[in-house]
Structures are given as C-alpha cells and as structure tokens.
Amino acid sequence: MMRRYSAWSLVREGLRGHTGWPEAWRKPERPQAAYDAVIVGGGGHGLATAYYLAKLHGMRRVAVLEKGWLGGGNTGRNTTVVRSNYFFPESVALYDFALRLYEGLSRELNYNIMLSQRGMLMVAHSELEMEIAARIVNAMQINGADAELFGRDQVMQKVPLLNDAPDARFPVHGAIWQGRAGVARHDAVAWGYARAASALGVDIVESCEVTGFLVENGRCVGVDTSLGEVRAGAIGLAVAGHSSVLAERAGFRLPIHSYALQAFVSEPVKPMLDTILFSFGTGTYLSQSDKGELVIGGGLDRVPSYGQRGNPPVQEQVISGLLEMLPAVGQLKLLRHWAGIVDVVPDSSPLIGPSPLPGLYLNCGWGTGGFKAIPAGGWLLAHLIATGGHHEISRPFDLARFETGRLIDEAAGAGIAH
Amino acid sequence: MQLFPCPFCGPRPETEFHYGGEAGKVRPEPAEAVSETAWADYLHAQANPKGVSREVWVHLACGEFFVLSRHTVTHEILGAEAMPGREA
Numbered sequence: 295m296m297r298r299y300s301a302w303s304l305v306r307e308g309l310r311g312h313t314g315w316p317e318a319w320r321k322p323e324r325p326q327a328a329y330d331a332v333i334v335g336g337g338g339h340g341l342a343t344a345y346y347l348a349k350l351h352g353m354r355r356v357a358v359l360e361k362g363w364l365g366g367g368n369t370g371r372n373t374t375v376v377r378s379n380y381f382f383p384e385s386v387a388l389y390d391f392a393l394r395l396y397e398g399l400s401r402e403l404n405y406n407i408m409l410s411q412r413g414m415l416m417v418a419h420s421e422l423e424m425e426i427a428a429r430i431v432n433a434m435q436i437n438g439a440d441a442e443l444f445g446r447d448q449v450m451q452k453v454p455l456l457n458d459a460p461d462a463r464f465p466v467h468g469a470i471w472q473g474r475a476g477v478a479r480h481d482a483v484a485w486g487y488a489r490a491a492s493a494l495g496v497d498i499v500e501s502c503e504v505t506g507f508l509v510e511n512g513r514c515v516g517v518d519t520s521l522g523e524v525r526a527g528a529i530g531l532a533v534a535g536h537s538s539v540l541a542e543r544a545g546f547r548l549p550i551h552s553y554a555l556q557a558f559v560s561e562p563v564k565p566m567l568d569t570i571l572f573s574f575g576t577g578t579y580l581s582q583s584d585k586g587e588l589v590i591g592g593g594l595d596r597v598p599s600y601g602q603r604g605n606p607p608v609q610e611q612v613i614s615g616l617l618e619m620l621p622a623v624g625q626l627k628l629l630r631h632w633a634g635i636v637d638v639v640p641d642s643s644p645l646i647g648p649s650p651l652p653g654l655y656l657n658c659g660w661g662t663g664g665f666k667a668i669p670a671g672g673w674l675l676a677h678l679i680a681t682g683g684h685h686e687i688s689r690p691f692d693l694a695r696f697e698t699g700r701l702i703d704e705a706a707g708a709g710i711a712h
Numbered sequence: 713m714q715l716f717p718c719p720f721c722g723p724r725p726e727t728e729f730h731y732g733g734e735a736g737k738v739r740p741e742p743a744e745a746v747s748e749t750a751w752a753d754y755l756h757a758q759a760n761p762k763g764v765s766r767e768v769w770v771h772l773a774c775g776e777f778f779v780l781s782r783h784t785v786t787h788e789i790l791g792a793e794a795m796p797g798r799e800a
C-alpha cells in the first residue's frame with residue numbers, strides 16, 4: 295500500500311529523523327512472463343501511460359521496461375517549460391489538454407510536481423515579428439487558450455533587465471504573453487507517475503533493455519529484453535530519441551531524425567527573473583530555478599546525433615544570444631551543461647497512433663517540446679492501447695498524415711522552440 | 713569545433729556545412745505510378761541509424777553536395793566522396 299504524503303507525515307518524519315519513509319515505488323528485479331500491456335521507455339510519457347492504463351482503464355497487469363533508470367532520458371534533462379502557445383487548433387487541443395492535466399497533477403498523484411505558472415514572454419524585435427506575434431495570439435484566443443499581446447512597456451516592466459539599449463541588436467517591440475505557462479520539477483513528474491502507477495500494481499523494471507519484438511501471425515505479441523522474453527496483449531513505444539532504433543527492430547521506418555538538444559545552468563544568484571523569457575531573435579530562452587540558477591536553452595544542434603552531449607557551435611549561439619538579451623549576466627559562471635537526444639519530425643508535431651506493426655502503438659516525435667505534453671501523451675497512448683482506437687485529440691497526429699499530406703507544421707505556425 | 717572534409721576544399725569548420733539528408737534514397741518513378749505510401753516513404757521515412765551513417769551534406773562555401781560517412785554516436789568522420797559524376 296502506498297502511504298499518502300501530507301504536511302502531517304512530513305512533521306512526523308521530521309521528528310523521528312526521516313527514518314520511516316517507505317520506498318516510493320516497488321522495484322521488481324525482473325519482469326513477469328506476460329502482461330496485458332507493456333510500455334517501452336520509463337520517461338514521463340511511458341510512466342504516465344502506465345498510470346492512466348491502470349487508473350482510467352482498469353488494466354492492472356501492466357509493465358514499464360526502462361533500459362536505464364527512471365527519467366534518465368529527456369524527462370530528466372529538459373528545461374521544464376510547460377505552455378500551450380501553439381498555432382493550429384489540433385496542437386492547442388493537445389497541449390492545452392496537457393496543461394490542464396498538469397494544473398491538477400500534484401493533487402491527482404499526491405506528489406508535489408512544483409508547477410509554477412509564472413508566465414512566459416516570447417519577445418518580438420521588429421514590426422514584422424509583432425505581426426506574427428499578433429497572429430499567434432489571435433489563433434490562441436480563438437482556440438480557447440489564454441494569450442495576450444504585450445507592448446514594449448509591458449515587456450520591460452516584466453523583465454527590466456532585458457537589453458533595450460539604443461544600439462541593441464534586438465530592440466524590444468513587444469511580446470506574446472501566456473500567463474498560464476510555467477515550469478515544473480521534471481524528476482517529480484517522472485517519480486510522481488511512477489509512484490502512483492506502482493501503487494495501482496504496475497511493474498516498473500529498470501535496467502531492462504528492449505532488444506526486439508515478438509511477432510506472430512503479423513502481430514506484435516511481446517518483446518525480447520535483456521532480462522528475457524515478455525509477452526503482452528499490446529505494446530506501447532515511448533522511447534523519444536531512440537524511436538528509430540526500435541522501429542528498425544520492428545521492421546519499419548519513421549519520419550524522425552535524432553538530434554542533440556542542449557541545456558545550461560548558471561551559478562545561483564538572487565532573484566532576478568520571475569517569468570520565462572524567450573526571444574524570437576536569438577532563439578535563446580531561460581528561467582530562474584528556485585535555487586537561483588539560470589536554466590538556459592536554445593535551438594537544436596546542427597548535426598544528426600545519438601551522442602548524448604552538446605557541441606560547441608550551438609553552445610556559442612545560445613550563450614551569445616543570452617548575453618545579447620541580458621548583458622547583466624555576463625559575469626556569471628556556467629555550472630552544468632548537458633544534452634538529450636530528441637526525436638525531430640518534419641512538421642515539429644508528435645506521432646501518436648498505431649504503428650505499421652499491429653499490436654504496437656507509438657508515442658514519439660515530441661522533439662524539443664514533449665515535457666509539457668507528458669500528461670496528455672500518456673493519457674492518449676493509454677486510450678489507444680485500451681480501446682485500440684484514437685481519441686479525437688490524438689487522431690490528427692497519426693502517422694497517416696505523412697501520406698495524406700495533412701501535416702501540422704508548428705515550426706512554420708508558431709515558430710516553436712520549446 | 714569539429715572539422716568536416718569537403719571533397720573539393722579539404723577540411724573546413726563544421727559550421728560551413730549543412731545537412732541535406734540520408735544518402736542512397738532513390739526517387740520512385742514514374743510519378744503517375746507511385747503510390748501515396750511509396751511517396752511518403754521516399755520523402756519522410758528515415759533510417760536515422762545509431763552508428764555508421766551515410767549522408768548528403770552541402771558545403772555552403774563552394775556549394776557542392778557530397779556524401780559524408782560518419783558515426784552518429786562518436787561523431788567520428790569515416791570518409792567523404794563527391795556525388796557520382798561530380799568528382800573533384
């Protein structure tokens with residue numbers, strides 16, 4: 295039985311030296327021989343899928359198989375921005391659903407995911423960029439998401455440190471403001487779903503790599519793993535940057551290129567930024583963590599890659615962008631820097647739906663922006679696995695869009711960064 | 713900064729190069745006989761290998777497209793060849 299976390303349990307454990315906390319989720323050494331559903335990948339999307347399968351669809355014989363440790367992929371490597379400022383109705387339906395689930399998630403999971411809806415500024419630097427910003431704001435409002443067009447003074451009021459010198463390379467004209475955007479604690483999202491799923495009977499097996507698929511009569515009926523064969527009624531794939539590697543083992547190809555995406559953290563400083571700041575001009579974005587560190591990100595690396603580390607050309611671009619935006623941080627030291635391998639699709643929208651191999655379902659292609667979508671991605675993949683068919687929100691994101699040509703091009707629509 | 717080899721100009725900084733796509737894809741013809749599936753496959757389905765990869769790149773400085781072989785985990789460069797009929 296899972297013990298509930300509460301203010302009272304914190305006080306009690308404080309008084310007895312924190313000796314009574316039980317483990318947050320069970321750690322089976324190896325998977326059982328068969329399940330109703332097996333999820334490959336123990337990132338946020340895989341864990342959320344398992345949770346919703348158990349919680350909403352009553353499936354209790356479910357396993358999550360993770361080759362490393364929980365949340366050790368992109369879920370534990372991202373800059374934790376959650377928002378729904380996209381352009382197309384299909385995308386807003388998806389990402390706003392995720393944001394609404396995030397808004398109730400700490401309570402739902404009895405786990406503090408530290409969602410902090412501090413708002414996001416996407417700064418525009420010319421009259422032309424302001425026109426695009428107005429277009430995105432209008433689209434968001436029509437789609438029912440909160441958005442405002444800010445003028446220059448409103449922007450400078452939010453972030454007084456923003457470079458607005460007469461000779462600034464990127465003068466401030468205004469911004470898109472989404473007040474409900476925010477950040478959340480990335481590990482807590484993975485751990486919270488893991489704990490809640492485990493309490494409902496889901497087996498979460500770490501250090502268990504899926505190496506192949508069992509196919510009988512043209513249908514996927516299980517997986518081969520480093521810990522032996524596991525049979526399953528349905529299999530969900532949520533392995534982000536490694537989707538192509540597993541697709542090849544299942545006998546098909548995906549419209550995905552894998553790239554490294556980098557992030558940077560500075561030494562901690564006093565509070566200086568109480569919102570998320572993004573610049574259309576530099577492509578750099580940042581927020582300040584509770585510890586005071588600046589958490590900084592930017593665009594993709596230039597070279598397709600599975601090397602889980604960043605490369606200098608984009609480092610230079612991101613950091614010079616930062617100095618252009620906030621000259622005041624020029625003296626700060628970087629403390630940490632890393633990269634994750636993200637799954638990039640030509641229209642910058644995810645792939646959710648049945649795979650070409652019956653019995654195997656996809657949740658991938660989130661690229662640079664799937665942390666914000668974790669609750670929805672898991673919810674929708676669980677729906678697919680439990681019912682065998684699409685929910686209305688996931689249908690437009692089916693692989694079939696590459697044959698019909700109905701792409702959802704958010705790179706063009708919203709100039710997505712993260 | 714990594715150096716990439718251009719078959720025409722020799723080793724140059726990686727930022728002078730732009731990724732074009734997977735090498736060796738053959739455009740299905742004739743157009744009127746190509747199914748939607750085959751066309752989508754040609755346009756979008758990628759091997760995206762973890763390991764050795766053969767890719768088309770363009771050297772922006774001289775404008776030549778060529779085939780680069782590299783390792784996608786270590787980023788080691790394994791070779792560069794001009795496109796057929798474009799030998800230096």
Ligand SMILES: Cc1cc2nc3c(=O)[nH]c(=O)nc-3n(C[C@H](O)[C@H](O)[C@H](O)COP(=O)(O)OP(=O)(O)OC[C@H]3O[C@@H](n4cnc5c(N)ncnc54)[C@H](O)[C@@H]3O)c2cc1C
Nearest residue numbers: 335337338339361367368369372373375504634664665666
């Ligand atoms: C630097 C950086 C910054 C980002 N910033 C943001 C942001 O601000 N906002 C946002 O919304 N998104 C952001 N993202 C994107 C986001 O992190 C991802 O889209 C999201 O975390 C994907 O979650 P996932 O569960 O699909 O993948 P992951 O968390 O990567 O999980 C996939 C798991 O599959 C496992 N796996 C792989 N192969 C196998 C196998 N053969 N067998 C078993 N397990 C396997 C991996 O070990 C991994 O744990 C960022 C990403 C990076 C790298």
Ligand SMILES: [Zn+2]
Nearest residue numbers: 718721771774
């Ligand atoms: Zn050249």
